[in-house]
Amino acid sequence: MLNFDKARFIKIQSGAVAIADKIRPLMREVLGAGIERIYFMGTGGVQLLTFPAIELAARYTTFPVSACFPAQVILDPPAGLNEKALVVMPSLSGTTKESVALLPFLKERGVRLMTLTGHADTPLAQQADFTYTNFAEDDTSSESFYLQTMIIVLALLAETGKIDDFDAVVSELKTLPGLLADAKAAYEDDAAKLAQSIKDEPYHIFTGAGAVWPEAHYYGMCILEEMQWIRTRPVHAADFFHGTLELVEPGVSVFLFKGEDALRPLGERVERFVHRYTDKVWILDSASAALPGISPRVRSLISPVVLATLLERLSAHLEVLRQHPLTTRRYYKRVEY
């Protein structure tokens, strides 16, 4: 595989799943201390990676689990942001300024803060009530944060009696890192071909529904826009028919992500439509990954993890073919804003 270190990948994703060993007692403790709601507050793309976990919570419980933009919270905080709230703040760098700016604000209000970072020697890791650090980089952080936030919500559901298979799910997840590496290897040739096909494409529509919708949004915004400077339009598959469909015509590129949860039919509806009007339809389907030993129940949860893993292969080829390193930025954390 091009520019891929299998041992490093497996170590990082195993480190993400290992949060399971710590999170049940922690969740028990915070619930016992009177926590009545959870907010995920990541800045930018990392927050998108929490959305499948938030949807998972909504499917099983009325316990409030929601998402807020840190930069918005400072200006206009939600009513429940007080000592009954737990804020979970993911940040790979641990230094993103909008998130760091929230720290004193949360402290003043007596909010409990749990951070998930890639580096222990950072403000977000050091100034939290609880922290979990799992080293990752841009090429591995998506799966890592999807898995960690999903396990946090599974722990909430388990500790509030909404699910009884936490241990069974976690034991399947522990096998996942190696399976994901195999899925990358199986996808490598297709990734190289897809990169060749789209390398000069100036614009893509990205769509999907359910747990894979945030990945469509993330891949468009954080990889193609930020790291390749390619224009994208992420749109939820349910909204596709309420505006964006009018832009589809021969030559327009549409990426459709398909997952394995109950919302798969929304993606299939887009699929039936776009094939009629453009020749450039690229479908990424988590169901195409083999993942031996993973149950349908767990597969439905990890569809975005699988797609992130396959898409990293596409990015690896794109940066080489386009001679545009994924690390090049004009403005992001380079100029003042």
Ligand SMILES: N[C@@H]1[C@@H](O)[C@H](O)[C@@H](COP(=O)(O)O)O[C@@H]1O
């Ligand atoms: N496109 C990037 C994301 O990929 C990143 O997640 C986010 C926050 O960075 P961090 O996770 O370091 O807080 O910044 C930008 O939005």
